[in-house]
Amino acid sequence: MDQRTYIMIKPDAVKRGLIAPIIQRFENTGLVIERLELAVLTREQAAANYVEHEGKPFYEGLIEYITSGPVVKMVLAGPEAVMVCRKLMGATNPRDAAPGTVRGDFGLTVDANVVHGSDSSESARREIDIFFGE
Numbered sequence: 001m002d003q004r005t006y007i008m009i010k011p012d013a014v015k016r017g018l019i020a021p022i023i024q025r026f027e028n029t030g031l032v033i034e035r036l037e038l039a040v041l042t043r044e045q046a047a048a049n050y051v052e053h054e055g056k057p058f059y060e061g062l063i064e065y066i067t068s069g070p071v072v073k074m075v076l077a078g079p080e081a082v083m084v085c086r087k088l089m090g091a092t093n094p095r096d097a098a099p100g101t102v103r104g105d106f107g108l109t110v111d112a113n114v115v116h117g118s119d120s121s122e123s124a125r126r127e128i129d130i131f132f133g134e
């Protein structure tokens, strides 16, 4: 059965001109892009997306960073979409991410790690509502 996931190309990657090669990686999986939009996140959207990290040392920097410029918001759909995308993204810290993954190939630091992707089907529903709800 098809599953949906929320994927976001973060501001560092947009600024570096990496939108096309990153979208290519996701398209290569066979998943279907259902929604696609360039936008600057509001602070409210950023806080809602990262609510689980509130209070952590990196939280303020994360909110500042993710609202610092345009991102590409996407909904991808297909079999095991959440797991397929998390595998493709690689580890949170690009230094630990395997070559061939998006973070491994395009990222360098944990605070600017190129992409966001939902970590479960539940998170995906919540995040799609935050970013594409009315």
Ligand code: IDP
Pocket (backbone or CB within 6 Å): 053, 058, 062, 091, 092, 110, 111, 112, 113, 115, 116, 117, 119
């Ligand atoms: P994920 O993006 O792989 O799901 P999470 O642990 O959910 O990783 O963290 C969310 C985001 O917060 C990461 O993508 C990264 O940008 C940032 N982050 C996580 N841990 C750190 C840290 O130790 N220092 C700075 N930023 C961090």
Ligand code: MG
Pocket (backbone or CB within 6 Å): 119
């Ligand atoms: Mg996460």
